Amino acid sequence: MNGTDYSTTDINLAAYLLATDHQLLRLDGPPRQRSFTFGSVTAEDVRRFYAGAPSDARKVLGALRDLKGLIVQGGRP
Numbered sequence: 605m606n607g608t609d610y611s612t613t614d615i616n617l618a619a620y621l622l623a624t625d626h627q628l629l630r631l632d633g634p635p636r637q638r639s640f641t642f643g644s645v646t647a648e649d650v651r652r653f654y655a656g657a658p659s660d661a662r663k664v665l666g667a668l669r670d671l672k673g674l675i676v677q678g679g680r681p
Contacts, residue, residue, distance in 0.1 A: 610645035613637060615671055620653045621645060622667035623660060631674055638675050 618640035626642040
């Protein structure tokens with residue numbers, strides 16, 4: 605993974621990526637199996653999330669709320 609498009613079904617990771625200024629490119633799949641695809645994500649970005657990197661809690665919670673809204677609406681970013 606070298607700054608390429610990255611897909612995940614982990615909504616918490618998706619919220620972190622969105623809160624750390626990664627662009628959400630698309631939302632795919634059925635409502636209970638959504639896949640979030642982001643642009644320009646590196647292996648280091650993902651590693652930081654799983655290592656518990658500090659982040660702005662308000663931004664992450666806001667991003668989580670936004671992603672859940674997209675899932676419910678079935679909308680596109």
